[in-house]
Amino acid sequence: MLPSAKSHYTHLIKQKARELGFGYCGVSRAEFLEEEAPRLETWLNQGMHGQMAYMANHFDKRLDPRRLVDGAKSVISLLLNYYPEKEIETEPGGYKISKYAYGTDYHFVIKDKLKELLGFIGEEIGEVNGRAFVDSAPVLDKAWAKKGGLGWVGKHSNLINRETGSFFFIAELIVDLELDYDGPVKDYCGTCTRCLDACPTGAITEPYVVDGSKCISYFTIELKEQIPAEVKGKFDNWIFGCDICQDVCPWNRFSKPHQEPQFNPGTGLTEMKKADWEEITAEVFNRVFKNSAVKRTKLEGLRRNIRFVQGDE
16 A cells, blocks of 8 residues: 555544544554563463453453454554543542443443444445454553553553543554554653552552452452452442542643533432432432443442442441
């Protein structure tokens, strides 16, 4: 393919991504993630994925996008901001859920945008074989976003962008189309250790290493059994997910409110008082969290988390 055609296609794709609401779009060559392989292996061998058995599946596919899409040449990484205009207010001692779960489940929102982007590529460029990914397949999204120049992976293991912080979702298109590739950016964490110092359960065991099995998000979402007694009193009233390591990150002073109406919280959620959470019924759960990521933990899981935070378990 002529360099001019590659540049033209890359420009078209990035322009369309912006139109669809993605804040950033970066492209990297689809190849084996040599740097990530030993890190992932060590992390899994040390059991840091806890009960997230799916993390150990498809090890080879996780490290090589060409095993996911035949003839893959490019990984198009996209960021979609979810930082809210204002946080949901809670009473003193009220319960908290992660900002990413305020509105409609991001899987639905982003999948629709990716389908549109993939359709656009087919119309404008021709027959392109590709797949869309949002957290739903063995793809190391942060590694690809980093390779695509969208930011660096911080000490809390989240991707950080200098202009917008870290409150965004990451998604990918893996395509068999050669494009112009972006390069990685520098790490700007410096000597800062705020995320390590702030994590109440000590999940960030050392800079750039998170023991997933000790994370509040893991306990409140992924863990299906009783939460271990040793972390009692350490949840700071988080009952679904946790934003502590991102809230303390200095780079998030650059976060700007998202422009995606579907990420706005419904009135049912903003009106929930402490007593409403504690007395939540199946009817209320299904109405308030109808299209929400909170459904992942199911009603019984949410009740368990609330009881744990109350200190009843």
